[in-house]
Amino acid sequence: MKFDAADDDQVPEPVLSQNGSPPPRFTRDRHSDAHYVQMIRAEDGGALRTFNGGLAHENGWYTSRKARRVLHWQGAAxxxxxxxxxxxFPVVRVASESVRFEFTRHGKKQIYTVDVELLASDGTVTLIEIKRDERDFTDPEYRAKLAAVREVCEEHGIRFRIVFRHQIWNSLVHRRNVTLFCSRRFVTVLPEHVEHLEAHARQVGMDATFGSTANAIAPQCLRTGEAVLQALTVARRIELDLTRPLMDSTPVTIH
Structure with missing residues (x-):
């Protein structure tokens, strides 16, 4: 795969949302002399690179229900x-550090490993590079590497996005809600819980409220109903806006 000549290297525009207008095309890297780019993917969705200590920043393992495995992470962001x-809700599957690009630039082999890969319900694949802030792009060689990767993704129908740490959370309320729901991702969901949820949907429709749905799921114990509802949100059976304060009247959509 060739890279045409260009005057400047450009970094992909930082974007968090998977929706919205398509990002503008960027100029190709005139220093790349590769005729092809190799994209390597871990067979089992695991990480192609891992670290156990020895880094200046935090790193560890994240147990994901959506990925159905542990995911390696580097840095708090x-x-x-x-x-x-x-x-x-739009994310069906998530993988961490499971995709690698290899190509040549200035006669030297370049290797880039993606931070996070997201699979949407419509089949769209989005590769995410996570950075603390703009200061992480001071190296022109690194910017050129990302520009080359972005072009490869664009030509193959893959979305490539850069996310800064300040873009992850809309507010403290958002962070607290997500942390709470995520902590309940492995709560046991019994068959009767699902039956109660589906019966509630038949009674009130797909649009309900947080309080009524939690009560319908576990009529004998509201706290159990809330915990199961939160687990079902991770399982993509329930959708709601976690950027707003959570109340009994909070709208939810049952899927």
């Missing part, structure tokens, strides 16, 4: 992004 992705 990546951990926060994985937490948010776990409860985002």
């Amino acid at each position: 990546q951990y926060d992004f994985l937490t948010r992705a776990e409860v985002e």
